[in-house]
Amino acid sequence: MIPAAFDYERPETEEAAVRLLAEAAGADREAKVLAGGQSLLPMLRLRLAFPELVVDVGRIPGLRGVREDGDKLAIGALTTHHEVIRDPLVQRYATLLAQATATVADPAVRHRGTLGGSLAHADPAADLPSVALALDAEFTAVGPGGRRTVPAREFFADYLQTALAPDELLTEVRVPKYDADQGWGSHYEKFNKTAQAWAVVGVAAAVRRENGRLAEARIGLTNMGSTPLRAAAAEAALAGADTRDPGAVAGAAESAAEGTRPPSDLGGSADYRAHLAKVLTRRAVLAAAGVA
Structure with a gap:
């Protein structure tokens, strides 16, 4: 099927993305964030979603990659499933995340789909939300009022619904370290x-x-x-x-x-x-x- 008509924007900074989302919310227009597209595009094609605006965040720098931050791993929301699976820090400190991500769909989806996109989609039948919950992950969101952190136990609100406000963008997922050396x-x-x-x-x-x-x-x-x-x-x-x-x-x-x-x-x-x-x-x- 062909998606319903929508406006398309491709901001290159977090600030620009948040501004577009805030403007849409202020005008009572539904906006959807496009990351890897492996969740959103099928919904658009099947007309299960009817956004008036799609905000493509794929070019925003700094939202990709894995780094250590004290006793946690900080994973950019745009980090692909393939990158999560292969990352040595994830393999050592968040093995469960790597194991579950390796079962997601197929290689084509894993090369395009993103960690943040899957979690923000909040499908209870998806593999990664339960992993985030089990590992007590935290979600970093940025909006007009600045940044805030949402624990996984509060992030998933209902079927395909999260604690993200319409004008907020998920930027990072933080996972505590679970080291095999500690049992x-x-x-x-x-x-x-x-x-x-x-x-x-x-x-x-x-x-x-x-x-x-x-x-x-x-x-x-x-x-x-x-x-x-x-x-x-x-x-x-x-x-x-x-x-x-x-x-x-x-x-x-x-x-x-x-x-x-x-x-x-x-x-x-x-x-x-x-x-x-x-x-x-x-x-x-x-x-x-x-x-x-």
Whole structure:
């Protein structure tokens, strides 16, 4: 299909992008930000989105790349999935992010799609929002009033909705360091019916091992509600679990779906998704703990 008509602007600075977004908001015009286009363009083509203005931020300098900033990694919003996967800092300190990003769609999408674009799209069936939630990431947004930081637990508001104001631009994602030398392990497990398809359910697991037990577990759930979710009950049940006892992990994983509201659609029923959440949580935690 052909998208509905819209105005197109390609600013070359953050300030210019924010000004365009603020002017559109002030005139009660809907504006959409275009980064890599792998989420927005299909929605335009299928006429699931009808913006009056598209603001292409692809040429803005400084919004790409990975750097260390104290105990966190700062990742530019325009950093592509391919760059995230290959970056040595991400591979060392945010392994879970690299693992999940490697499962996104196909190589063509990963070379064009961006980390910030995927997170700002806020599709609960996408892989990266649950990872950001599990890792306690932070989002840096710039608007007419300056910069602000939004924690991941407050960023995802509802289906395809975030805490970003209409006149704000996501510029950076900050992820705490999870170093394997401190006992951290991670794994992203998802079930999809065909290659490159959205996850029916996905589980992002990061665990810290100490003396053969799980000292801490962080579990994010993909496609188990209108937003990404933390499996809080399973995290609590896993604390202190003996990694040499798969039964203990399996028992804790039985609470993975508690507090969730999974959808029922062509991908599967809510009950089926709840079952998958338990199975995939067990698999992801055992893999993250290094248990075959």
